[in-house]
Amino acid sequence: VLLRDMMFLRVTKQYLPHLARLCLISTFLEDGIRMWFQWNEQRDYIEATWGCGYFLATCFVLLNLLGQLGGCVLVLSRNFVQYACFGLFGIIALQTVAYSILWDLKFLMRNLALGGGLLLLLAESRSEGKSMFAGVPSMGESSPKQYMQLGGRVLLVLMFMTLLHFDSSFFSILQNMVGTALIILVAIGFKTKLAALTLVVWLMAINVYFNAFWTVPAYKPMHDFLKYDFFQTTSVIGGLLLVVALGPGGVSMDEKKKEW
DSSP states (O other), X not given: OHHHHHHHHHHHHHHHHHHHHHHHTHHHHXXXXXXXXXXXXXXXXXXXXXXXXXXXXXXXXXXXXXXXXXXXXXXXXXXXHHHHHHHHHHHHHHHHHHTTGGGOHHHHXXXXXXXXXXXXXXXXXXXXXXXXXXXXXXXXTTHHHHHHHHHHXXXXXXXXXXXXXXXXXXXXXXXXXXXXXXXXXXXXTSSHHHHHHHHHHHHHHHHHHHOOGGGSXXXXXXXXXXXXXXXXXXXXHHHHHHHHHHOSOSSSXXXXXXXX
C-alpha cells in the first residue's frame, strides 16, 4: 500500500503541473482563437465602443491575438515563462479596461482570480536561488516566491465568491457554508492541498453543469457567453491544481506548523 501511494504521489508530482498549466492557459488560448475567427466583430465592437478608429481597433485585436497565443505557446513549451506571464497580465488589464469589466464586479473578481493563477504560475517558474527582484531586500532567498504564492491563493478564491448564492434554500446555505470554509482554508494556507483539491472537484462539477456551452447552438449569443465562462473557470481550476501540485508556499499555516 505504501509503495502504491509513493508511486501515485510521484506520478501526480510529475504530471499534475503540466495539466495545471494547460488548464490555466485555456481561457487565453480560446480567446486568442476567437479573436482570429471573430476578427471583424471584435474590431467593429472596439471601434464603436471607444471611437478609436479602424487602425487602433485593428491593433487592439492583433495585440490580443498574438499576445494570448504567443503567451500560451511560451508557457506550454516552458520557455520565457516569466515574460509570458507578464504579457498575459497585460492582456487581462487591457481587456478589463477595453470591455468595461472594471465596472462589473463579478467579471472583475473573475479576472483577478485569473491573475492569481498567473501569479502562481510565475512563482512556479521562478528558479530556486534566482530572484526576479534583484537588489530588493527580502527576508530570505525564497521570499518573493512565497509572497507570490500567497497573493495567488488569495486572488484565486475571488472566483468562488462569485458563485455564492444568497437565498434561503437548504442546498444554497450548505453550499455557501462549505464553500466559504474551503476558500478560507486555501487563503490562509491550512490543509491547503486537500482544500484546493476539493474546490477543484466542486468547481469542475459547477462548470460542466452551468456552463455547458456545447448544448447551445453556436449562433446564439448565450453560446459565446457560456464558452467564455467555461474556459475562464477552467483556468482558475488550473491555478488550484498548481496549489495542489506545489503546496501553499512559505507564507501559510501549513508551513508554520512545521516550526511548532
